[in-house]
Each structure stands twice: as C-alpha cells, then as structure tokens.
Amino acid sequence: MRAKPIVALDFSSKNEMVQFLQSFEEESLYVKVGMELFYKEGPSLLSYVKDCGHEIFLDLKLHDIPNTVYSAMKVLAQFEVDMVNVHAAGGLEMMRAAIKGLEEGTLAGQKRPKIIAVTQLTSTSEEQMQEEQLIDKPLKDSVLHYAALAQQAGLDGVVCSALEAREIRNRLNESFLRVTPGIRLAGDVADDQKRIVGPREANELGSTHIVVGRSITKAQNPYASYKQVNLEWEMN
Ligand SMILES: O=C(O)c1cc(=O)[nH]c(=O)n1[C@@H]1O[C@H](COP(=O)(O)O)[C@@H](O)[C@H]1O
Numbered sequence: 001m002r003a004k005p006i007v008a009l010d011f012s013s014k015n016e017m018v019q020f021l022q023s024f025e026e027e028s029l030y031v032k033v034g035m036e037l038f039y040k041e042g043p044s045l046l047s048y049v050k051d052c053g054h055e056i057f058l059d060l061k062l063h064d065i066p067n068t069v070y071s072a073m074k075v076l077a078q079f080e081v082d083m084v085n086v087h088a089a090g091g092l093e094m095m096r097a098a099i100k101g102l103e104e105g106t107l108a109g110q111k112r113p114k115i116i117a118v119t120q121l122t123s124t125s126e127e128q129m130q131e132e133q134l135i136d137k138p139l140k141d142s143v144l145h146y147a148a149l150a151q152q153a154g155l156d157g158v159v160c161s162a163l164e165a166r167e168i169r170n171r172l173n174e175s176f177l178r179v180t181p182g183i184r185l186a187g188d189v190a191d192d193q194k195r196i197v198g199p200r201e202a203n204e205l206g207s208t209h210i211v212v213g214r215s216i217t218k219a220q221n222p223y224a225s226y227k228q229v230n231l232e233w234e235m236n
Pocket residue numbers: 008010032034059061085118120121122123159160181182183191193211212213214215
C-alpha cells in the first residue's frame with residue numbers, strides 16, 4: 001500500500017497546529033514536525049500529536065560532528081517518532097553515528113525510527129549548488145552520490161526531489177526510501193522551492209513518500225487540498 005502523503009506542520013505555535021488538525025479529526029495522518037514547532041513547543045508536542053493518532057516524521061535535519069549527532073539521536077529515539085533525518089553532507093561517519101545513537105536510544109520493545117538523509121535541499125537549484133557549494137557536477141550526480149553514501153552508512157532512505165527518485169530507485173534498491181518534498185498542486189506558487197513536482201508526477205517518478213506543506217496548510221480549504229493531494233498521489 002502506498003504511504004500517506006506527509007503533511008508538513010509548519011506552524012508557529014501549538015494553537016495554530018491544533019486549529020489546523022481539527023479539520024482532520026476523522027483522519028489518521030502522517031505529519032512532519034519541523035524545527036519551528038519543535039523549538040517553540042518542545043517534546044510534549046510530539047506526545048500530543050501521537051495521542052491524536054498521527055504518525056510523526058521529526059524533521060530536525062541533524063548535521064554536526066559524529067559524537068554530537070550520536071548523542072542527540074539517543075535523545076530523539078526516546079520520543080518514539082516514526083522517522084528522523086540528518087544531512088548526508090555530514091558524511092559517512094556522522095550517518096553511522098546517527099544510527100548507533102538511534103539504536104542505543106530506542107527503548108526496549110519499541111521499533112527504531114526510520115532514518116533518512118537530506119541530499120540536496122529541494123530549495124537548491126543546480127546553479128546555486130555549483131556556485132555556492134563549489135560542486136562542479138550536475139545536481140543529479142550530487143544527489144545520487146549522497147544517496148549511495150546514505151545507503152552505505154545503513155540508513156533507510158533519503159530526502160530528495162521527485163525529479164531524482166527514479167534514478168535512485170534504479171541504482172539502489174527498491175526498498176530504499178525516496179521521501180520527496182517540493183510538491184505543489186497545479187496553480188500553486190513555488191515559493192522558495194526550486195525543484196517542484198505535482199503529487200501524481202511524483203508517484204510516476206518513483207517517490208515512496210511525498211511531503212506537502214503550503215499546498216495544504218495555506219490553502220483556503222486545507223482538508224479539500226489534502227484530499228486532492230491524496231487523490232493525485234494514489235492515481236495510476
Ligand atoms: O527534510 C525535509 O523535510 C525537507 C527537505 C528538503 O529538501 N526540502 C523541503 O522542503 N523539506 C521540508 O519539506 C517541507 C516543504 O514545505 P512546502 O514547501 O510548504 O510544501 C518543509 O517543511 C521543509 O522543511
């Protein structure tokens with residue numbers, strides 16, 4: 001069965017988030033809690049979201065020296081979320097340390113959260129990458145390289161744009177997750193995203209998960225937009 005679209009809860013407070021989730025009382029969602037909400041509200045917010053019956057991707061994008069990431073992951077493991085992430089640019093040793101921390105921190109009888117690595121942010125264009133990161137290659141090569149590194153480290157998958165999903169699936173194994181933000185419904189503005197794709201196209205291109213924020217959260221009718229995303233994502 002196809003994974004539910006992951007709804008990015010990019011709100012500035014718990015109150016705003018609660019208001020948003022009220023329209024989804026009958027649904028069990030897969031949501032993403034990112035830095036803004038987590039830094040504002042802390043871990044208790046995660047318990048609230050779990051008690052509502054939703055799955056959680058805790059998106060804190062760790063990127064630091066291996067020992068710091070190891071220790072931080074040990075703490076994150078105790079929140080019993082479903083997925084966490086790091087930046088692949090932190091390197092092989094850092095990604096291995098992240099898994100070690102996660103495994104050691106996971107409470108007995110609990111499942112270790114999935115762990116994925118951000119390759120090149122979907123807000124990065126090829127020109128930006130080449131000029132600002134001094135990577136003298138096509139963006140796709142950089143994404144594929146990071147994906148291979150993440151797999152070598154033992155991670156469960158990567159965050160990339162749907163535009164790179166098919167090649168990752170072909171080069172690595174089918175079960176390696178391809179979690180793709182930068183999703184927009186037709187007619188929605190790109191905002192700060194550079195590599196954007198529609199839900200149906202993401203499905204055709206081989207995403208295993210899509211992450212959708214503003215196309216749902218800023219819509220006039222977020223519930224209707226969620227249903228539209230779901231419909232398109234589940235086509236084919
Ligand atoms: O790790 C992420 O979730 C992430 C990685 C990435 O490359 N691009 C990206 O947009 N995201 C997140 O996905 C969400 C996308 O939001 P929208 O652009 O509003 O749909 C945001 O919460 C971002 O933090």
